[in-house]
Amino acid sequence: QFDxxxxxxxxxxxxxxxxxxxxxxxxAYSVSPRTVFRGxxxxxxxxxxxxxxxxxxxxxxxxxxxxxxxxxxxxxDIQHLFIPxxxxxxxxxxxxxxxxxxxxxxEWNLNIQQSLSSTTLLTxxxxxxxxxxQSARADLNQPYALTPGNKSGILDLRPNVKVGPTTGQLNxxxxxxxxxxxxxxxx
Numbered sequence: 001q002f003d004x005x006x007x008x009x010x011x012x013x014x015x016x017x018x019x020x021x022x023x024x025x026x027x028a029y030s031v032s033p034r035t036v037f038r039g040x041x042x043x044x045x046x047x048x049x050x051x052x053x054x055x056x057x058x059x060x061x062x063x064x065x066x067x068x069x070x071x072x073x074x075x076x077d078i079q080h081l082f083i084p085x086x087x088x089x090x091x092x093x094x095x096x097x098x099x100x101x102x103x104x105x106x107e108w109n110l111n112i113q114q115s116l117s118s119t120t121l122l123t124x125x126x127x128x129x130x131x132x133x134q135s136a137r138a139d140l141n142q143p144y145a146l147t148p149g150n151k152s153g154i155l156d157l158r159p160n161v162k163v164g165p166t167t168g169q170l171n172x173x174x175x176x177x178x179x180x181x182x183x184x185x186x187x
Contacts, residue, residue: 002095004141004160014100020045034115038125039108046103048171093166095140101133101171111181123183134173141166 001010026040111125141163143155150156158164 001098002093002166004093004095004163004166007160007162010098014048014096014098017102020102020104036113037110038113039110041106041108044105044107046105048100048102092164093141094168095166096169097171100169103131103133103135103171105129105131119187121185123181123185125181127177127179127181129177131173131175133171134175136170136173137167138170139165140168 001012001014002008003010022043022045024040024042027038029037031037107127107129109125109127111123113121113123116122141158141160142165143158145155145157146153147157
């Protein structure tokens with residue numbers, strides 16, 4: 001964990017979820033020999049992507065990136081290209097939020113099937129779902145204003161000026177889907 005405000009590394013990883021409960025229920029009820037009601041509901045979970053831990057190993061504060069652009073007019077001895085003990089200002093970081101809930105989807109459906117003849121079946125129904133805690137990444141140290149004297153119009157003042165972009169893994173996005181379905185089958 002990397003805390004942008006204090007520019008410190010907090011040992012450990014996210015709080016593990018042990019409260020994921022995923023019930024599933026379904027039913028089919030024959031109203032008549034030619035008509036059937038069907039429905040179902042379930043909660044499903046997606047696990048945390050452990051490749052996020054790989055990102056934490058790849059990014060600072062484990063190391064500080066330095067780069068050098070070669071200049072043919074003023075060559076520099078390779079021994080002096082990089083600064084020893086560079087400043088941490090502008091370092092790029094990657095972190096996870098401390099509470100990282102598992103992505104969950106609730107799905108439901110209800111339909112009615114009607115046999116129109118011995119070879120034709122008509123289904124009319126509704127399908128819906130809602131997603132919670134979908135994974136997203138954001139810059140937790142995103143610029144929010146202009147530094148004094150900046151006339152470019154490009155925001156460059158960060159909440160913590162000692163740190164550069166800090167990509168954070170968040171599970172915060174919601175989504176939903178609703179659909180009306182009609183299907184005709186003929187054999």
